[in-house]
Amino acid sequence: MLKSVTNSKSLYFVTLRRKAAVLKAFSPLAALLVLLTLGAGSASAADHDNDQDIRHLLNRITFGPTQTDLDRVKSIGVERYIDEQLNPESIKESDRVLDLIGRSDGLCLLPQDLFERYGDRSDRYLLNKDATDDEKKAIIKLKNEDSDKIYNDTVKGKIVSAIDSPRQLVEVMTDFWYNHFNIYRDKNQDRILVGAFERQALRPFALGKFRDLLEATAHHPAMLVYLDNWQNTGPKPGAKGRFAGLNENYARELMELHTLGVDGGYKQKDVTELARVLTGLGLPPDNKSKINPANLSRFGSYFDDGRHDQTPKEILGKVIDPRGQAEVEEALDMLAKSKATAHHIAFQLAQYFVADVPPKSLVNRLAEKFEQSDGNMKDVLHALLTSREFWDQKYYNNKFKTPFRFVASALRATGEIPDDAKPLAQFFREQGMPLYYCLTPDGYKNTEAAWLNPDALLRRLSFSSNLGQGRIGGLPKIKLDYPTVLANSDLALSDNSKAAVDGAQPPLKVGLLLGSPEFMYY
Amino acid sequence: MDSMDRRAFLKSCGVAGALLLQPHMTVWAMNSKPAVENKRLIVCFLRGAVDGLNVVVPYGDPNYYQLRPTIAVAKPGQDAGCLDLDGHFGLNPGMEPLMGLWQQKQLAFVHSCGSPDPTRSHFDAQDFMESGIPGDKRISTGWLNRLVSTIPQATKSPVQCVSVGSVLPKIFTGPASVATIQNTAGPSRLPIDDPNIAKAFNRMYGDTTGGVPQNIAQAYQEGMAAHKEINDELSKPPDNEQSMANHGAPLPTNRNFGSQLARIFRNDPAVQIAFMDFGGWDTHTGEGNGRGGLANRLRTLAQGLADLSTGLGPLFKDTNIVVMSEFGRTAKENGNGGTDHGHGNAMWLLGGSLPGGRVYGKYTSMANADLHEGRDLPTSTDFRSVLGSIISQNFELNQKQMDSVFPSFNNNGRDFPLTARTIF
Numbered sequence: 049m050l051k052s053v054t055n056s057k058s059l060y061f062v063t064l065r066r067k068a069a070v071l072k073a074f075s076p077l078a079a080l081l082v083l084l085t086l087g088a089g090s091a092s093a094a095d096h097d098n099d100q101d102i103r104h105l106l107n108r109i110t111f112g113p114t115q116t117d118l119d120r121v122k123s124i125g126v127e128r129y130i131d132e133q134l135n136p137e138s139i140k141e142s143d144r145v146l147d148l149i150g151r152s153d154g155l156c157l158l159p160q161d162l163f164e165r166y167g168d169r170s171d172r173y174l175l176n177k178d179a180t181d182d183e184k185k186a187i188i189k190l191k192n193e194d195s196d197k198i199y200n201d202t203v204k205g206k207i208v209s210a211i212d213s214p215r216q217l218v219e220v221m222t223d224f225w226y227n228h229f230n231i232y233r234d235k236n237q238d239r240i241l242v243g244a245f246e247r248q249a250l251r252p253f254a255l256g257k258f259r260d261l262l263e264a265t266a267h268h269p270a271m272l273v274y275l276d277n278w279q280n281t282g283p284k285p286g287a288k289g290r291f292a293g294l295n296e297n298y299a300r301e302l303m304e305l306h307t308l309g310v311d312g313g314y315k316q317k318d319v320t321e322l323a324r325v326l327t328g329l330g331l332p333p334d335n336k337s338k339i340n341p342a343n344l345s346r347f348g349s350y351f352d353d354g355r356h357d358q359t360p361k362e363i364l365g366k367v368i369d370p371r372g373q374a375e376v377e378e379a380l381d382m383l384a385k386s387k388a389t390a391h392h393i394a395f396q397l398a399q400y401f402v403a404d405v406p407p408k409s410l411v412n413r414l415a416e417k418f419e420q421s422d423g424n425m426k427d428v429l430h431a432l433l434t435s436r437e438f439w440d441q442k443y444y445n446n447k448f449k450t451p452f453r454f455v456a457s458a459l460r461a462t463g464e465i466p467d468d469a470k471p472l473a474q475f476f477r478e479q480g481m482p483l484y485y486c487l488t489p490d491g492y493k494n495t496e497a498a499w500l501n502p503d504a505l506l507r508r509l510s511f512s513s514n515l516g517q518g519r520i521g522g523l524p525k526i527k528l529d530y531p532t533v534l535a536n537s538d539l540a541l542s543d544n545s546k547a548a549v550d551g552a553q554p555p556l557k558v559g560l561l562l563g564s565p566e567f568m569y570y
Numbered sequence: 571m572d573s574m575d576r577r578a579f580l581k582s583c584g585v586a587g588a589l590l591l592q593p594h595m596t597v598w599a600m601n602s603k604p605a606v607e608n609k610r611l612i613v614c615f616l617r618g619a620v621d622g623l624n625v626v627v628p629y630g631d632p633n634y635y636q637l638r639p640t641i642a643v644a645k646p647g648q649d650a651g652c653l654d655l656d657g658h659f660g661l662n663p664g665m666e667p668l669m670g671l672w673q674q675k676q677l678a679f680v681h682s683c684g685s686p687d688p689t690r691s692h693f694d695a696q697d698f699m700e701s702g703i704p705g706d707k708r709i710s711t712g713w714l715n716r717l718v719s720t721i722p723q724a725t726k727s728p729v730q731c732v733s734v735g736s737v738l739p740k741i742f743t744g745p746a747s748v749a750t751i752q753n754t755a756g757p758s759r760l761p762i763d764d765p766n767i768a769k770a771f772n773r774m775y776g777d778t779t780g781g782v783p784q785n786i787a788q789a790y791q792e793g794m795a796a797h798k799e800i801n802d803e804l805s806k807p808p809d810n811e812q813s814m815a816n817h818g819a820p821l822p823t824n825r826n827f828g829s830q831l832a833r834i835f836r837n838d839p840a841v842q843i844a845f846m847d848f849g850g851w852d853t854h855t856g857e858g859n860g861r862g863g864l865a866n867r868l869r870t871l872a873q874g875l876a877d878l879s880t881g882l883g884p885l886f887k888d889t890n891i892v893v894m895s896e897f898g899r900t901a902k903e904n905g906n907g908g909t910d911h912g913h914g915n916a917m918w919l920l921g922g923s924l925p926g927g928r929v930y931g932k933y934t935s936m937a938n939a940d941l942h943e944g945r946d947l948p949t950s951t952d953f954r955s956v957l958g959s960i961i962s963q964n965f966e967l968n969q970k971q972m973d974s975v976f977p978s979f980n981n982n983g984r985d986f987p988l989t990a991r992t993i994f
Contacts, residue, residue, distance in 0.1 A: 293904060296904070488849070510762055517761075553766065
């Protein structure tokens, strides 16, 4: 126990050193007692190598148990399993996932290449002025087909990764970050960019430093398009056209949603000032000869000095001197280091991993860990997964699955990997969770209040029934075996559900299992 | 009346603000009331903050044209000009399908209206307008759900309240049961209609003593009841007053939402309260003026609302439709032919018995001194006084009942029920 406290360098350790120092002066025994008592706040993961706790862990850090994961945890123990998941480079990625990414332009190309190949000015689509209507129609059709293919590949990539990648915590955290830095696919060029955004700006940093995520999202064309910053321009007398002035859309959401949180203490003035800092941060000019390589970021953004507001700004009481694109980094540094940001992210993580109304003690501890580790998600997640609150049984099976998690966990239980994800995409639309189509920048919620409603529940039960009977399109035709699916899902059915399943005809059993109330929670 | 005259006139109204009293307005309060059960309310939320100044255009205010050099809607009679309402305000030409209702005095607007909370966050502002308690984030129920619990009702139906869309919005969250529907095109057959499957699920979800969480058990029961009732009702042949075109398209993004929703009301008398929402109003760029993005989107919505009021037929006289949005947008256009987050907005009211044909509210001007924080319309009228007036009248709610719908709202010390005379 003490070892794990020391290793995790948790808040408890710091607090306890301070308190212990005071106490040690008068009684080494009292100090030891304090040590032991406080140490209990962050439990060692090694205490949890029992079936119920293993199920809880897999429920929360994967998209649902499978026999493979159950075997893995049982063979190496909970503590090592967590470490393994926190260090995904040590886990071999699924060949199927790698193959899928390699074959999908929308997932493996950088934005500039996607623009070149599929953007409006791509040679593929350019027409001469004298093109006939039929020729124009053919081009529009080709564009739509290209963009549909990119979308279908992106959806399939997300689902197959969620089901098949052994780096499950990366997948779970990528889902978390996508909703944190949400992008709506139907915004202009984001039609071809959402997959690239997820693969390039989020997944590589999902367990890394928060500041790196901010960097990547702020400089990814998908974000700059979605929240209009590519047009955000410093005031210039007589300016005309689409670059005529300030646009505070991204600046506001950067503070409200991405970093400080809506109660993070900023004012309208701070939003406007941040918008001014962000002026000029946009997309590379169409004319390549005008590109200054120093202003092109590795994520594909371009900083246009000419459109940047060159006067001093003041954000949250701090003056930002005019120095071009360095101002953007200074502002991002400030936001990433803010206490409000630490608290905001801590709350969201605790809600996502523990309970819809997360325990304050945990939120505070994660916020401190966030600050202390300079936003290192590996440390924050380690603190979370070894916390007393995470392992408090009152939170077991209390999270209601989002439609995405429901489908991913069902397919992990049946062992089916889609060849074609379109029928699943249709189900997500019915459930009100079309993938990459959350219109608003706050992303999809992960709470019961957001997803549990009568009609959606009935449709889930229909989906389960159809899945159990092999009636969902796009899945491989394999015969589902009830005992295998039950073992994979590691589901503890209530007596009532068990009786209902046992009493049903064999072809209905899998569908009933995956439609049981127990399967709706995790 | 030019704008200066109008301002002078508004000021002379004193305490009553900009409410322009007309003889016919008292009719609203004195209407012979059918049973409360016959009253219907439809709330339509425009998520993303629609630009009220480009919907109900103050074309008589010269500041409007100064602040919006590229996105202002032109004056009536000009190319893509607004449709004159009262000599000062005009409607975006995209709203043209609703002009008939305006002429019938079944359409009204309340300008410079909204939530008193100053937030410019979409999400907080929507949350406050749905909870009905601005500024308090701890509220977990929505005012529309609390209203349902308050309405005296002989029999409760599983489809008394209908939420259009696939997720339950905050406004409908709470103890009263609400049916969610996403496709009103016709009866749908689900695997759960198989008696063997239904029997097993009934057993799993039916026994709340067996450890099934109460929430999910209730959702299951309500879902099954509503599914059955909607299927039964929609299996009946459509009534002959309506044309039922384009079955099969999902709500609410399709342009037939109005006739489809009307059909639900017409076919099932138990349906009394409905909510729907539409997104895509966050016009930070390329908003357009009398033409363009906003105008196009308004046209789809306005046509749907016109179809809805027509489709309701005889029910329309007992129906109120409220269209609201979380806040308005900046008075001045931004650098990209759009507008940023603002404050006051225009609220829309449609109803067969409204004292309509009027723009209500205390709109002063878009001069800098009249703007909230020098950039937005103020919220001179609290959205709850508008809603409160409508629901207290229609559902015959007393002050105590109103307090449960809008707790902690004292409506400037005035009692509900309000009449048209004291509203706004």
